[in-house]
Structures are given as structure tokens and as C-alpha cells.
């Protein structure tokens with residue numbers, strides 16, 4: 001974790017997806033940075049967003065990269081609601097990765113891993129997977 005990324009990696013403890021926003025031009029700044037790439041303001045503040053989004057794209061992995069890794073699993077790139085232009089890439093926590101689809105609505109969840117809370121996407125109610 002760095003000063004600018006601490007909010008993102010620790011927000012999961014409260015169940016919050018924290019995205020940095022520029023206080024001057026309102027641009028979402030992700031990955032989080034200390035300086036807004038749009039207007040060069042040094043006033044960038046993390047805020048909790050709704051934690052929902054839409055699958056932009058995804059991949060299903062069948063290769064066990066580690067001895068204990070369970071396959072297959074899906075990783076999705078998700079357009080985050082309330083943070084225009086921000087996409088968060090994370091595994092999809094679902095029973096059948098083959099059911100993940102572009103355009104699917106998802107919600108964030110987190111799992112602790114040492115000092116950080118890793119994001120996961122879960123299909124919203126009514127969606128397959």
C-alpha cells in the first residue's frame with residue numbers, strides 16, 4: 001500500500017469501494033494518485049462509491065498458476081457506477097464462471113488478505129452465475 005492507495009485497499013474492511021476523486025475538477029482518479037492527471041490538482045480525496053458496476057469484459061482462467069489454485073475462475077473488468085471512466089479488475093465470485101457475461105450487473109465484495117482487502121465482484125440478484 002502507498003499513501004494514495006491505502007483507502008482503496010483498506011475500504012473493504014467497511015465493505016466500501018473507495019475511489020479517489022479530484023476535489024477541483026471532480027474527475028475520478030484510478031488507480032489512485034496524489035495528483036489529478038486531468039487538472040494537476042494535488043487535492044485528491046477517496047470517497048466510497050455505491051460498489052456496483054457493469055462487466056465491461058472478462059476472461060475465464062483454466063490454468064492453475066499456483067498449486068492450490070482452484071480452476072476455472074473468472075476475472076472481470078468492471079465499469080464502476082458513480083466513477084466515470086473507472087474500471088476495476090477483480091475475480092468474479094460465482095458458482096459457474098462460464099455464466100459471466102459482458103453487460104452483467106455486479107456488486108463488490110471483499111476478502112481479507114493480510115493488511116489489505118481484495119475486491120471481488122459478485123453477480124447482482126437476478127443475474128446468472
Ligand SMILES: [Zn+2]
Nearest residue numbers: 022025036039
Ligand atoms: Zn482534477
